[in-house]
Amino acid sequence: MAVLLEARQVTKRFGGLTALNEVDLDLEEGRIVSIIGPNGAGKTTLFNVFTGMYAADGGEVTFRGKSLLGLTPDQITVLGVCRTFQNIRLFANMTSVENILVGMHSRVDLGLWHVLARGPKFHREETRLWYRAAEILDVVGLRAKANELARNLPYGDQRRLEVGRALASAPSLLLLDEPTAGMTQGEARDLMALLRRLVTEYGLTILLIEHNMRVVMEVSDRVTVLDYGEKIAEGKPAEVQKNARVIEAYLGRKKWGRAPEAEHA
Amino acid sequence: MAWRITLEALVNRPVPAAITAMAFIALSGYAVAHFPRSLLAFLLFQASILLLYFCRVTPWLKASLATLSLGLLMPIFGTINGYYLEVATQVGIFVALALGLNIVVGLAGLLDLGYVAFFAVGAYTWAIFGSPQANKFISEAVIKFPLGSEWFFVFLVGGVITGAVTGILLGLPVLRLRGDYLAIVTLGFGEVIRVLANNLDKPINFTNGPKGITPIQRPPLFFQPLLKALGIDLPATALYPLYLYFLVLLIVGVVILVNRRLENSHIGRAWEAVREDEVAAQAMGVPLVRMKLMAFACGASFAGVMGVVFSAKQVFINPESFTFLESIGVLAMVILGGMGSIPGAILGATAVTVLNLQVLKGLSLWLNELRNAGVTILGYNLADLPTQLEPAKYERMVFGAILVLMVILRPQGIIPSRRRTRELVEK
Numbered sequence: 288m289a290v291l292l293e294a295r296q297v298t299k300r301f302g303g304l305t306a307l308n309e310v311d312l313d314l315e316e317g318r319i320v321s322i323i324g325p326n327g328a329g330k331t332t333l334f335n336v337f338t339g340m341y342a343a344d345g346g347e348v349t350f351r352g353k354s355l356l357g358l359t360p361d362q363i364t365v366l367g368v369c370r371t372f373q374n375i376r377l378f379a380n381m382t383s384v385e386n387i388l389v390g391m392h393s394r395v396d397l398g399l400w401h402v403l404a405r406g407p408k409f410h411r412e413e414t415r416l417w418y419r420a421a422e423i424l425d426v427v428g429l430r431a432k433a434n435e436l437a438r439n440l441p442y443g444d445q446r447r448l449e450v451g452r453a454l455a456s457a458p459s460l461l462l463l464d465e466p467t468a469g470m471t472q473g474e475a476r477d478l479m480a481l482l483r484r485l486v487t488e489y490g491l492t493i494l495l496i497e498h499n500m501r502v503v504m505e506v507s508d509r510v511t512v513l514d515y516g517e518k519i520a521e522g523k524p525a526e527v528q529k530n531a532r533v534i535e536a537y538l539g540r541k542k543w544g545r546a547p548e549a550e551h552a
Numbered sequence: 553m554a555w556r557i558t559l560e561a562l563v564n565r566p567v568p569a570a571i572t573a574m575a576f577i578a579l580s581g582y583a584v585a586h587f588p589r590s591l592l593a594f595l596l597f598q599a600s601i602l603l604l605y606f607c608r609v610t611p612w613l614k615a616s617l618a619t620l621s622l623g624l625l626m627p628i629f630g631t632i633n634g635y636y637l638e639v640a641t642q643v644g645i646f647v648a649l650a651l652g653l654n655i656v657v658g659l660a661g662l663l664d665l666g667y668v669a670f671f672a673v674g675a676y677t678w679a680i681f682g683s684p685q686a687n688k689f690i691s692e693a694v695i696k697f698p699l700g701s702e703w704f705f706v707f708l709v710g711g712v713i714t715g716a717v718t719g720i721l722l723g724l725p726v727l728r729l730r731g732d733y734l735a736i737v738t739l740g741f742g743e744v745i746r747v748l749a750n751n752l753d754k755p756i757n758f759t760n761g762p763k764g765i766t767p768i769q770r771p772p773l774f775f776q777p778l779l780k781a782l783g784i785d786l787p788a789t790a791l792y793p794l795y796l797y798f799l800v801l802l803i804v805g806v807v808i809l810v811n812r813r814l815e816n817s818h819i820g821r822a823w824e825a826v827r828e829d830e831v832a833a834q835a836m837g838v839p840l841v842r843m844k845l846m847a848f849a850c851g852a853s854f855a856g857v858m859g860v861v862f863s864a865k866q867v868f869i870n871p872e873s874f875t876f877l878e879s880i881g882v883l884a885m886v887i888l889g890g891m892g893s894i895p896g897a898i899l900g901a902t903a904v905t906v907l908n909l910q911v912l913k914g915l916s917l918w919l920n921e922l923r924n925a926g927v928t929i930l931g932y933n934l935a936d937l938p939t940q941l942e943p944a945k946y947e948r949m950v951f952g953a954i955l956v957l958m959v960i961l962r963p964q965g966i967i968p969s970r971r972r973t974r975e976l977v978e979k
Contacts, residue, residue, distance in 0.1 A: 338835060340831070340835070359834070359839075359840075360831075360834045360835045361834050361835075361836075361837050361838055361839045361840065364835065364836060364837035365837055369835070369836065369837070370835055372832065372835075376829050376831065376832035377828075377829075377832070378824065378825050378828035378829060378832070378833070379828055379829075380824075380828055381821070381824055381825070381828060381971070382971050385821055385824075385971075388818070388821050389821050389822060389824075389825040389833065389836055389838065390836045390837070391818075392818055392821070392822050392825075392836065392837050392838050393836075393837030393838075393839075394837075395818045397817070397818065399819065399846070402813055402814060402817040402818075402819055403810060403813055403814075405813060409817075413817075416818070434971070436971065452836060453836070455836075456836060456837045
């Protein structure tokens with residue numbers, strides 16, 4: 288399969304701290320890839336570099352052969368990369384459907400003149416947008432709450448609305464930053480089923496940051512592990528699970544004495 | 553509360569609402585016609601238009617009643633008491649300003665404390681070229697100023713353009729700023745424009761400095777021959793106030809239309825998204841720079857066009873008309889009415905303007921009368937009141953107190969912006 292996103296030796300420093308150190312990543316089309324790692328490993332930083340929120344200090348990121356570095360976040364979204372946020376960042380005082388509609392902004396084919404003149408083109412396009420918004424709300428299961436303010440939605444719904452809003456920009460690559468955080472096991476499973484559907488039915492590629500290991504192991508085609516800004520492992524979920532460096536990164540080294548949990552186990 | 557329930561019942565049912573609205577307009581209209589000097593009657597008339605807005609009647613009835621009140625009754629009152637027309641015209645100017653600022657502050661969430669600068673730019677654009685002023689830096693041999701009054705209409709469009717361009721010029725350097733920082737820079741910008749107007753009389757005299765520019769051309773009375781043919785032979789002095797009133801009314805109508813169309817489109821939604829969360833909006837594909845500049849340009853263009861009308865109406869302008877307090881006044885209108893709400897901005901502008909021009913003035917006049925008559929209250933003779941405590945000086949204080957009370961009691965504004973709900977249909 289074709290490589291959709293390619294990262295080569297991406298480096299990002301914050302003063303003396305190297306948040307990302309020459310990270311490589313190949314993302315093949317139609318896959319679900321998870322990035323895992325302890326807190327502060329640089330996962331979200333990597334997302335921020337991919338989506339143009341941080342400028343990388345070194346390396347190269349290409350999407351379909353086009354460099355993403357130096358582009359603004361909205362330009363990257365136009366190319367077909369869209370993301371969600373770890374701490375939900377919905378447009379709180381807008382309704383669900385309006386949130387989706389904003390997500391479609393880059394796909395709206397109307398200029399200022401069309402809006403002011405309200406000709407047939409405007410009405411055609413606006414109708415198309417609303418149909419599409421209804422479809423997307425259906426996909427994420429929020430159709431019944433279309434007219435509710437985003438801030439009044441329960442937590443799980445807000446997470447799903449964020450996924451819906453990102454979907455609205457018609458991306459080919461979806462970056463999800465901890466989409467199941469704070470969800471119950473059941474909600475998380477539903478969301479994963481949705482992600483699978485997006486890949487199989489809509490041909491999306493998904494890059495996922497996730498802490499819920501059960502979710503990661505079930506849904507991912509491949510897993511990449513970061514620790515202290517470096518990639519320490521990569522492979523199929525089962526392989527990564529057994530990797531000694533990964534276990535070390537999460538649990539520490541045996542040499543320093545048994546971990547406290549181990550004593551009670 | 554019982555009265556509130558009755559009122560709601562009256563307003564929400566089509567037939568009683570229609571009757572109430574018509575009766576109220578007729579009654580208050582009658583009152584104004586019979587007591588042309590009564591402030592109360594005029595306020596009642598304004599209230600009847602507000603009531604009409606809240607009445608749930610068929611749109612065509614609402615539109616025709618509004619047209620009747622504003623297009624026919626108001627001009628008639630204007631011929632009875634000329635000051636009412638002046639008030640109505642000023643209300644119209646401020647409504648357009650409030651609607652423009654509402655786009656910048658209410659929709660896009662960019663706090664602009666120097667909004668009156670765009671108004672000034674529009675006003676000076678016409679003032680300089682619509683008066684002999686321009687000949688102070690352009691030789692009379694080239695063009696003899698003032699330009700003919702028919703140029704006024706060209707400059708209306710020019711006001712939109714200069715306003716928009718100034719808006720973009722202000723927008724460019726402040727794109728990275730948000731919140732407090734943006735407010736400070738826009739405040740500075742407003743002052744810079746005023747100071748420029750004040751000082752650009754040397755080395756080359758562009759603005760004539762603090763002395764101001766006069767006489768500024770009024771718009772052409774192109775319809776006067778037509779009126780004469782119809783047998784209406786009014787002198788120009790009687791025609792101008794009516795003419796300017798209708799001109800302002802027309803522009804306000806266009807501004808409202810443009811505002812509504814922008815708000816209910818992907819542009820308006822993008823502005824609101826920028827207000828809610830700039831970072832998320834950009835990540836969702838909203839071009840931040842373009843949308844912010846567009847908000848500044850749209851807001852400023854309304855002020856620019858009204859500036860042109862203002863200078864033609866006043867015949868004389870100087871930098872004193874464009875102080876920081878004016879910017880704050882327009883902002884108060886937007887906040888009082890309800891941020892991001894078009895009816896709110898209209899009501900806010902009307903309420904503040906009427907309050908300042910009529911209610912508070914009326915109050916201080918009344919208190920002065922009491923004082924001059926030497927009325928005694930609680931054993932204290934008002935005639936002994938020192939001049940420092942003159943009632944006219946309370947005006948600002950009362951206005952401030954009203955603002956404080958409103959912010960405490962109704963922080964979301966008088967008519968807060970409502971989310972539009974819409975049924976989603978299957979394809």
